[in-house]
C-alpha cells in the first residue's frame with residue numbers, strides 16, 4: 001500500500017465556482033487564471049472543468065502549449081507577456097494573447113515577424129508598481145502598438161494591489177481611468193477580490209483566480225462564507241500511529257509540545273515535504289474522524305501530530321483532512337501565518353492526486 005496521503009481535486013466544484021462568478025459578473029468575459037499549475041490543482045487535469053470560461057490566463061508559455069495540445073482552442077493570455085524576442089514565434093504559432101507591460105517588450109514586438117495579427121493587453125501601472133506603463137506613458141505606448149500592422153486587438157489592463165483590503169481600488173481605478181480616457185479599447189481590471197467586492201471594476205474582462213478554487217482572496221474563509229463557492233481541493237491522510245503520553249512527555253523535534261496531563265495523540269502521515277506548512281503552530285486546526293482537533297508540536301518532513309483527547313474512537317487508519325471541504329484551507333493558512341493561495345500552490349509532487 002502507498003502512504004495514505006492524497007489530494008482530491010473536485011472538478012464539479014471548479015465548474016460550480018466558475019458559474020457562480022459568471023452570475024456575478026454578467027456582461028463581462030472571464031479569463032480563468034490557471035497560473036502556477038492551476039494554483040496547484042494540476043492544469044492538465046482541471047482545465048476541462050473550466051471550459052465554459054472565455055479564456056485562460058497564465059504565465060508560462062509551456063503551460064499555454066499544454067492547453068493547446070490538450071485541445072483548448074479559445075483565447076490564452078500570458079499575464080507577464082514574453083521574456084525574449086524568440087518567444088514571439090511560439091506566441092504566434094500557438095495563437096496566444098500577450099501582455100505588453102514595458103517599453104522593452106514593445107520594442108521586441110516592433111521587430112517581430114508574425115503570420116497573423118497578435119492581440120495584446122497593454123498594462124498600466126496604476127499604483128502597484130510591479131509591471132505596467134506609467135499612466136503618462138500609456139498614450140505613447142498605445143500609439144506605437146496601434147501603428148504596428150501585426151498588432152490586432154488592444155485591450156487596456158491594470159492590476160489592483162488592495163482590492164481585498166480597506167485601502168480598496170479607488171485610487172488605482174482613478175489613475176487607470178485617467179490614463180485611458182482618450183483611448184477607445186476594451187478594459188480588464190478585476191482579480192478575484194474585485195470580482196467579489198468591487199463590481200464597478202468588472203468592465204469587459206475579469207481575471208478571477210483564487211475564487212475558482214474556492215479559497216478567499218483575503219486569506220480569511222469567513223469573508224467568502226456567503227459567496228457560494230466550494231473548495232476545489234482536499235488534502236487527506238490517515239492516522240498511522242497512536243501515542244499515549246504521560247504527563248511531561250514531549251512530542252516531535254525540539255520537544256515543542258509537552259503534555260501537562262496524560263494525553264492520547266495521533267501521528268498523521270503528512271509533513272512539510274507534502275506541502276503542509278512547517279511553521280503551523282500547535283493549535284492549527286486538523287479534521288479527524290469528523291471533528292476539528294489541533295495540531296501539536298513541530299511539523300516534521302513526513303509526519304505531524306494531532307490531539308486525540310476528545311476523539312477516543314480515532315485509531316490507526318482513521319481518516320484525516322488537512323484541509324478541504326470540511327476544513328477551509330484558509331483556516332489552516334491563517335494559523336500558519338500565510339494565505340490559502342500559498343498552501344494550494346505548494347502541494348508537493350509526491351502527493352498522489354485523485355480527480356473526482
Ligand SMILES: *Cc1c(COP(=O)(O)O)cnc(C)c1O
Pocket residue numbers: 033035079159190191192193207208209210211217
Ligand atoms: C494572479 C493574477 C490574477 C488572479 O488573482 P486572484 O487574486 O487569484 O484572483 C489576476 N491578474 C493577474 C495579473 C494576476 O497575476
